[in-house]
Amino acid sequence: MAVLCLAVAGVAQAKEPVDLDMVSRIRQEALHRSQVMATFGHLTEEIGPRLTNSPSMAQANAWARSKFGEWGLSNVRDEAFDDFGRGWAFRSASVEMLAPRAMSLRAVPKAWTPGTDGPVEGEAIAVNFKTKADLDKYKGKLKGKVVLLSEAREYKPGTDPDSKRYDEAGLTDLLAFTVPKDAKPDERKERADKYLERQELSQAINRFLVDEGAIAALSISGWDNGVVRVGGGGSRRAGEPVGVPELAVAAEHYNPLLRALDRKQPVRLRIDVDAGFTSESNDPGYNTLAEIRGNGKADEVVMIGAHMDSWHAGTGAADNAAGVAVMMEAMRILKAVGAKPHRTIRVALWSGEEQGLIGSSAYVAKHLADYPATTDPEQKKLPRSMRERTGPLQRKSDYDKFAAYFNLDNGSGRIRGIYAQENLAAMPIFEAWMAPFNDIGATVVTNRNTGSTDHIPFDRVGLPGFQFVQDGLDYFSNVHHSDLDTYDHAAPEDLKQAAAVIASFAYHAAMREQKLPRKPLLED
Amino acid sequence: MAVLCLAVAGVAQAKEPVDLDMVSRIRQEALHRSQVMATFGHLTEEIGPRLTNSPSMAQANAWARSKFGEWGLSNVRDEAFDDFGRGWAFRSASVEMLAPRAMSLRAVPKAWTPGTDGPVEGEAIAVNFKTKADLDKYKGKLKGKVVLLSEAREYKPGTDPDSKRYDEAGLTDLLAFTVPKDAKPDERKERADKYLERQELSQAINRFLVDEGAIAALSISGWDNGVVRVGGGGSRRAGEPVGVPELAVAAEHYNPLLRALDRKQPVRLRIDVDAGFTSESNDPGYNTLAEIRGNGKADEVVMIGAHMDSWHAGTGAADNAAGVAVMMEAMRILKAVGAKPHRTIRVALWSGEEQGLIGSSAYVAKHLADYPATTDPEQKKLPRSMRERTGPLQRKSDYDKFAAYFNLDNGSGRIRGIYAQENLAAMPIFEAWMAPFNDIGATVVTNRNTGSTDHIPFDRVGLPGFQFVQDGLDYFSNVHHSDLDTYDHAAPEDLKQAAAVIASFAYHAAMREQKLPRKPLLED
Numbered sequence A, B: 001m002a003v004l005c006l007a008v009a010g011v012a013q014a015k016e017p018v019d020l021d022m023v024s025r026i027r028q029e030a031l032h033r034s035q036v037m038a039t040f041g042h043l044t045e046e047i048g049p050r051l052t053n054s055p056s057m058a059q060a061n062a063w064a065r066s067k068f069g070e071w072g073l074s075n076v077r078d079e080a081f082d083d084f085g086r087g088w089a090f091r092s093a094s095v096e097m098l099a100p101r102a103m104s105l106r107a108v109p110k111a112w113t114p115g116t117d118g119p120v121e122g123e124a125i126a127v128n129f130k131t132k133a134d135l136d137k138y139k140g141k142l143k144g145k146v147v148l149l150s151e152a153r154e155y156k157p158g159t160d161p162d163s164k165r166y167d168e169a170g171l172t173d174l175l176a177f178t179v180p181k182d183a184k185p186d187e188r189k190e191r192a193d194k195y196l197e198r199q200e201l202s203q204a205i206n207r208f209l210v211d212e213g214a215i216a217a218l219s220i221s222g223w224d225n226g227v228v229r230v231g232g233g234g235s236r237r238a239g240e241p242v243g244v245p246e247l248a249v250a251a252e253h254y255n256p257l258l259r260a261l262d263r264k265q266p267v268r269l270r271i272d273v274d275a276g277f278t279s280e281s282n283d284p285g286y287n288t289l290a291e292i293r294g295n296g297k298a299d300e301v302v303m304i305g306a307h308m309d310s311w312h313a314g315t316g317a318a319d320n321a322a323g324v325a326v327m328m329e330a331m332r333i334l335k336a337v338g339a340k341p342h343r344t345i346r347v348a349l350w351s352g353e354e355q356g357l358i359g360s361s362a363y364v365a366k367h368l369a370d371y372p373a374t375t376d377p378e379q380k381k382l383p384r385s386m387r388e389r390t391g392p393l394q395r396k397s398d399y400d401k402f403a404a405y406f407n408l409d410n411g412s413g414r415i416r417g418i419y420a421q422e423n424l425a426a427m428p429i430f431e432a433w434m435a436p437f438n439d440i441g442a443t444v445v446t447n448r449n450t451g452s453t454d455h456i457p458f459d460r461v462g463l464p465g466f467q468f469v470q471d472g473l474d475y476f477s478n479v480h481h482s483d484l485d486t487y488d489h490a491a492p493e494d495l496k497q498a499a500a501v502i503a504s505f506a507y508h509a510a511m512r513e514q515k516l517p518r519k520p521l522l523e524d
């Protein structure tokens, strides 16, 4: 593994201290007295999928609080973030083709679309809605129909293994950094315009399908091999059009519907969706928080976290009961080994991650730093991350007290390293902390950035926020946001390993003489 | 490709003639005016799965006859083989977990098990039925219950690609022949005993579940990743116990049921299976046959064939609408190019293949050669292929007139070569015939044997019967006997190529001065 340390070997520095006695205790507890699979099993199989603001998400928040209490953590609480939207729950769905022949279709409703209130039957019609102007062509044609929204998609043979782990070459590759191209001048505006256009089109479609009396809509799953990959549709926002019952259908079952219509054969479908909204207002969402209070530097905070919310097709296992179970386990381990950290160690189980890092962004804005609120009504339509900056960053009083945030949300795979997010001064520290875990696969400190999850709200206000490098397993081939995101696809050994690494990182970040170094804030 | 011919290069022989003008015409028709996908689509998507003796199998027989008539083939007919069993059809199935939480389970009924006559509800109970003695332990415990027959199975990460094609190294490997080990002295008897023991146990279980008042039974799918792989259960034989409604459940949905029971949580299920028997007697099965009558040597016969029956979870696409569509297309091509073969070319679309090569075995026994019928009642319980030989082979009058049989049933992948079944004298002939298809991937003539499909009944009576080497694609990773065995997983180019190769092989076998050489018959 020596080669992996060369990237920063030229920088002279004092050796970062590592408390190997504590690491030993953490490893013993994590590897030999693990409770991570019990936690993971409870979240995935007893509670099940945890869509933000669904009843099962509330159940997960409550259960996590009770476990934290049981383990002796302090300041256990849910913290609200305003105005997320409505709750929605899904119990069952069946889609049967009745003609031209009998066939059961694998289908899962999109979140925040209505149920059917018992079985409904109708003929399928294929549409092509690329722009709002396209809708007019179908006026008067959709009454009583099941609308097929997607085009056919050709099957792609799987020529890569489903499950992947890093090999030495892949780990070494991670040490190379790509110097970025200049951003195009209007990139941010273009992206925002596209986003608004798509939003408007989907709302127009939702309204049109209801107005025209369509009984349901089907679209194709994003993946092949019978996997149903599905997120949200309709709208979670009270007052917005939710459209008709809409389901994603396995590709192998969707394409034949279009082929039958191409042959001019009427396709008759019976659809029965037991799903629906569980509240009528734009309710707040809730992050669950708890901590081990520091000794001596209790007002300085190290955070670890993962998102507890999930999509609903599977049981939100790799995404992200795995991360939650590991973070909960890390806290349990620290209590079990009698850790007395100087700084406070706080765990956050975020909500609203899948809808755009909403819970973690709200936490950072409330406690750490935020940009002034926009007054432009056009800007207000955009998610926070797409808005133009309105002025200089406004730092809250806790900003200076913040030490570091560590996140886990790249599936259920083992920790192989950490993304330093170009914080070069943090790299030798991480290398020292990672050394006692080299033998169980955690080796790489890369200066690369990674995005798309809850360390980003910290990172973009200039605070040290990090996500670990994880073995991919079948995260991006089979399970991400799909009905295969279930308990069985996780490896217990990987979750145990991750809990050990994270407990130790949190402990060392809380004991270090200085808080973690920060990189310069890029205000744009 | 030259290297692939070395294996037989040392044998001096006259050059095998190839009619390149005819090959050109066949390739033009096969590659540029193909109808193979229309045939494949009709079988899989308009007719659907074709369980032996099901109504859709009868529909497929009738449709194939009508196409053969349309294409101008002669002697188009169904030929019965006696005493197959009952018909069965499956329309839809739903399995819902109601407690400990709501979840839809992916499940497909086993063929020849009863439906539910509307939804039934009950609690799950796990059983362990390894021997008949185990049944007693569950006496009085199964009333109103859903019986979980399988143990949990750990998920195996997929570390090989789903879809495979031969590379040069793989093709070269095929040229190596493994000298067989001596068979163990009682091998045949041991296999037969095991078979009868399994049969008895499964009949005892069927009877027990009904007697005890269980409402349904679930077992685990043979494959992971949500794929439901399922064959037969119950019994197709009139008079035998069919048991209770029994379904195979996706592994990711089956394992959680056992884990919930392990946690002592009652698991409540609602099951609704619309499936059932379509006849009450041991009806004959039907092979569909048709031919291009020979000129000059009309009483000598070249046969090509594939099985039209399938399992019912998918649409029997790779197994084996692909083979049927290719064989039908080969006959269409031969008519379209105006081929006037000297020998008769006969196509056979077999039935009962999935239950043990029943249709093709019956054909061979009736027309070509058979062993004397057994009178031992114990032997009669065994499928034909497991019985002790009762005496010397009895050759029928057509035996000497038979030229060759070519089969396709290793999925929908392209033809890469042919298994010569240790018929060394056939190898240089095949190499010559294959040469004009080297450029589209058909190159290898291996002396290896391959089994498990309808060339075997010919081969085991000493007649030249062959199966082609095909690219595996995702046959043994995803589609074989599973609900993913559907239209989309086939590559049109591969089916076109196969039809060209087979039309040409059939033509050359019909035009060759001599019939194909035969290998010595191993009577055991």
Ligand SMILES: [Zn+2]
Binding pocket: A307, A319, A320, A353, A409, A453
């Ligand atoms: Zn996630």
Ligand SMILES: [Zn+2]
Binding pocket: B307, B319, B320, B353, B409, B453
């Ligand atoms: Zn087959």
